[in-house]
Amino acid sequence: MPYDRTKSVIRFMKTLTGHVRGLDKVPFFAIIDEQFISRIMGITTREILSSPETYANCLIKTADFIKADTIQIPSAYAGPAEAYAFAEANNKMDSIKWYDYKPLAIKQGEVCETEEDIEKLEIPEHSKIDLWDTTYKTANIIREKTKFPQGMGLGIWSVVQELRGVNAFKDIRRNPDLLLKLCEKIYKSQLDSYNNWMEKVGEVRLVMYTGYAFNKHMMSFEDAMKYEGQFIKRFQKEIKSPFFLHNCGTKPYFREVCNEIDFIAVNGSHPLDIKYWIDFKKDFPKVTIMGANIDVSRELLTGTPQDVEEKVKENIINLAPGGRYIVSPICCLPWGVPLPNVLAIPKAIEKYGHYPIKGAQ
Amino acid sequence: MKNEEMLTRIKNSIIEGELEKTIDAINEALKIEVDYKDILNGAIIKGAIEVGELYEQEEYFLADMLMTGDAINAAMNILKDSFIEIAEESSKGSILIGTVEGDIHDIGKSLVVSLLNGQAFDVIDLGTDIPPEEFVKKAKEFKPDVIGLSGLLTMSISKMHETILLLKKEGIPSKVIIGGGIVSKNSCAMIGADDCAKDGWEGIKKINKIISNTKRG
Numbered sequence: 135m136p137y138d139r140t141k142s143v144i145r146f147m148k149t150l151t152g153h154v155r156g157l158d159k160v161p162f163f164a165i166i167d168e169q170f171i172s173r174i175m176g177i178t179t180r181e182i183l184s185s186p187e188t189y190a191n192c193l194i195k196t197a198d199f200i201k202a203d204t205i206q207i208p209s210a211y212a213g214p215a216e217a218y219a220f221a222e223a224n225n226k227m228d229s230i231k232w233y234d235y236k237p238l239a240i241k242q243g244e245v246c247e248t249e250e251d252i253e254k255l256e257i258p259e260h261s262k263i264d265l266w267d268t269t270y271k272t273a274n275i276i277r278e279k280t281k282f283p284q285g286m287g288l289g290i291w292s293v294v295q296e297l298r299g300v301n302a303f304k305d306i307r308r309n310p311d312l313l314l315k316l317c318e319k320i321y322k323s324q325l326d327s328y329n330n331w332m333e334k335v336g337e338v339r340l341v342m343y344t345g346y347a348f349n350k351h352m353m354s355f356e357d358a359m360k361y362e363g364q365f366i367k368r369f370q371k372e373i374k375s376p377f378f379l380h381n382c383g384t385k386p387y388f389r390e391v392c393n394e395i396d397f398i399a400v401n402g403s404h405p406l407d408i409k410y411w412i413d414f415k416k417d418f419p420k421v422t423i424m425g426a427n428i429d430v431s432r433e434l435l436t437g438t439p440q441d442v443e444e445k446v447k448e449n450i451i452n453l454a455p456g457g458r459y460i461v462s463p464i465c466c467l468p469w470g471v472p473l474p475n476v477l478a479i480p481k482a483i484e485k486y487g488h489y490p491i492k493g494a495q
Numbered sequence: 496m497k498n499e500e501m502l503t504r505i506k507n508s509i510i511e512g513e514l515e516k517t518i519d520a521i522n523e524a525l526k527i528e529v530d531y532k533d534i535l536n537g538a539i540i541k542g543a544i545e546v547g548e549l550y551e552q553e554e555y556f557l558a559d560m561l562m563t564g565d566a567i568n569a570a571m572n573i574l575k576d577s578f579i580e581i582a583e584e585s586s587k588g589s590i591l592i593g594t595v596e597g598d599i600h601d602i603g604k605s606l607v608v609s610l611l612n613g614q615a616f617d618v619i620d621l622g623t624d625i626p627p628e629e630f631v632k633k634a635k636e637f638k639p640d641v642i643g644l645s646g647l648l649t650m651s652i653s654k655m656h657e658t659i660l661l662l663k664k665e666g667i668p669s670k671v672i673i674g675g676g677i678v679s680k681n682s683c684a685m686i687g688a689d690d691c692a693k694d695g696w697e698g699i700k701k702i703n704k705i706i707s708n709t710k711r712g
Contacts, residue, residue: 169650231599231624236650239599241623300605304565306558307512351676351694353556384676384693429679430649436681468677470653 139280142203146460147283150340150376150399150422154457160450160487162480163401163424163462164202169236170467171196171208178234183209186271193272194280201480205282209269210331212289212324212344214238217296218265219323220245223258235469243299249309252298252316257323260330270334277335285375286331289344290365291352293320306357313361321365328373341369341377342401348391349383355390366395378424382465392418403429403464412452415459423453425462428479434463434471439478446482455493498529502538505570509542509613510549512562514569521573531574535615539570543613547696557606560695564609571612586617588706591633591669592643593621595654600647603675606695607643611702627658634667640706642667643698644688646675656686663687670705674698 146161148154168179174196175182182192189207197205209215217240221229229244246252260266273284294302294316305313331338347353347362370377378399379391388400399422400414411426426449428434433441446461453459461483467476501524508516524534546563549555590611594604601623611618619637621629634642642662644655655673662671670689673682674697683691690705692698 233597236597239597241599242601295602300561300602303558303561303602307562350553351557353558357556357558382676431652431677431682432679435652436679436685466649468649468652470656 137198137201139282143280143282146203149457149460150378152420152422152458154489157457157489159489160454160483160491161203161460162201162483163204163206163460164197164200164479165206165208165462165464165466166193166196166200166202167208167237167466169469172235173469174199179236179238180232180234183265183268186268186275189268189272190275190279193276200476205276205280206285206342207269207272207276208237209265210273210284211287211342213287213292214240214296215265215269216289216293216320216323216327217245219258219260219263219327220255220293220297222263223256224251240296242296243301246297246299246301246316249312252312252319255297255316255319257319257326260323260327261334266327266330270330273331273335283339284335285340285342286328286335286338287342287344288324288328288369288377289346289362290317290320290324291347291358291362292344293323294361295346303353306353306361310360317361317365321368324369325372338373338375340398341373341375343369343377343379343397345379345381345391346383348379348381348387350385350387351383355387358387358391359394363391363395370396378422389414389417392421397421399424399460401425401462401464403427406432408448408452411449415453419458422458422460424460425464426453426459428461428463430463430465430467430471434475435468437475439474439481442475442478443482443485446479447486450483450486450491451494454487454489454491461487498524498527498533501527501529502533505534505538506542506545509539509563509566509570510545512559512566514562514566517566518569518573521570525573525577531577534570534574539567539613540615543567543610543699547610547699550696557602557695560606561609564606564613567613568609587615587703588640588710589617589619589637590641590643590702591619591621591630591637591639592645593625593630594623594645594647595651595658596624596626597654598646598648598651599623601645603647603695603698604643604645607645607674607698607702610695610699614699614703616702616706627654627661630658631661631665631667634662634669635665639669640709641702642669642671643702644671644673646673646677649677651675652677652682652686655688659687670709672698672701672705 347358376398380401401424505520678691
């Protein structure tokens with residue numbers, strides 16, 4: 135039976151915005167990257183990206199295969215694709231590495247190896263970058279075919295790390311002004327990307343903000359606000375669409391950041407203790423939880439379908455009553471994750487995720 | 496200045512991640528003939544350990560650790576230039592480390608390399624995006640006590656697995672530790688690694704433990 139995308143759109147948007155009335159079941163949000171598409175479709179990354187039609191078809195078929203309610207374009211994310219734009223604008227394409235069955239990557243720190251590189255760094259024009267052109271066209275095709283509202287990705291530190299590498303962390307202590315100059319250039323580049331999206335795709339219905347700085351492993355919360363948070367506040371003045379915060383780090387500052395910045399949802403896999411998320415839901419009733427503790431490198435990678443079912447059940451019965459909970463394994467699904475484990479997610483949602491849901495307590 | 500005060504000065508400059516101050520202090524210490532073993536054990540290693548503790552207490556963050564790593568590297572280079580025998584005489588063990596193929600992230604690995612250098616380990620850093628065959632080739636050449644496989648991306652787990660399988664097939668006896676935010680005890684056991692570490696400092700502690708157990712055993 136073909137997957138009912140119209141219901142998926144309604145399910146996802148209602149849950150995201152906290153509308154419980156008429157909600158049939160808990161939605162399933164999956165971050166589908168080029169590696170996972172390669173695995174399902176049996177073609178290489180270059181083949182996936184060879185045309186917007188191929189890219190869109192691959193994404194739709196992969197999402198349908200795992201019965202995900204959402205379709206998110208992996209290259210519309212503020213990571214390697216944004217670094218690719220900077221590399222192209224600054225004649226540093228040698229820093230880009232293509233793989234057959236995984237996303238392209240950039241050699242960290244090569245584009246902004248020296249201070250002079252930062253001073254002279256050209257801000258890319260996304261309309262002239264082939265990868266972004268393909269991304270915009272793909273977004274249009276997906277929206278037409280599935281009616282799923284397309285959202286784009288933004289992020290500062292995720293791009294800083296790609297361009298400046300390990301030196302970015304040293305700059306926090308030895309050269310904060312230079313680092314802020316780089317952040318500012320990335321901010322301007324992201325606004326260019328957003329403006330292109332508005333022109334070529336239309337309204338951005340949702341912003342996936344990749345906030346890698348908001349992690350204790352990375353930096354203090356004060357520094358995270360300096361190098362990421364202040365830019366989110368500025369983005370939010372320019373962009374009226376709702377933002378959700380993605381952070382796949384193991385020590386995220388979700389509570390701290392939600393006290394400072396408005397997010398419609400948070401998307402992470404840690405902390406692993408479900409009690410953290412139960413308390414989070416109580417303290418931030420207007421923030422939707424996408425994920426909680428479904429970490430791709432644990433039950434999904436090393437467990438059985440039964441283990442995955444138990445993990446999804448734990449999340450649903452604790453977090454879904456009252457709405458505002460979306461099942462989401464975080465982050466990208468690694469090559470080694472058995473497909474029966476991935477397929478155990480929609481099965482568990484069918485079993486435990488239909489409203490009304492009886493809670494754990 | 497007394498030797499003890501000099502060692503404290505070196506240690507503090509390392510804890511503060513002050514590169515220039517560390518270099519000056521080491522040079523001054525050598526000028527007044529402070530024993531290099533005292534500098535290594537009484538200042539550099541102590542400083543590295545204190546910084547690790549500050550990181551665990553969440554008073555220090557990655558940036559502080561990396562600044563300390565730079566100061567330690569500078570200190571070790573001066574000592575090694577001055578005392579050729581230091582590498583052999585005081586080496587606690589040898590580590591071959593690299594980020595696995597398909598992953599070109601090196602921030603966590605850089606931290607581990609810096610701090611291991613500062614704890615008198617011999618470190619061979621292969622860099623990033625290293626194929627399994629390269630790990631095997633270098634392991635045969637250097638015969639390390641420990642091989643460290645680093646990775647940030649979730650997709651790197653399968654490449655770590657492939658690397659471990661090849662190391663075992665080729666009869667490499669070194670212990671293998673995997674590192675990165677993606678690893679867990681379960682994934683470590685599943686792919687046949689001897690241990691795992693979620694971040695750089697945990698990696699340092701685990702490598703110390705593996706090597707002391709190996710030497711004892």
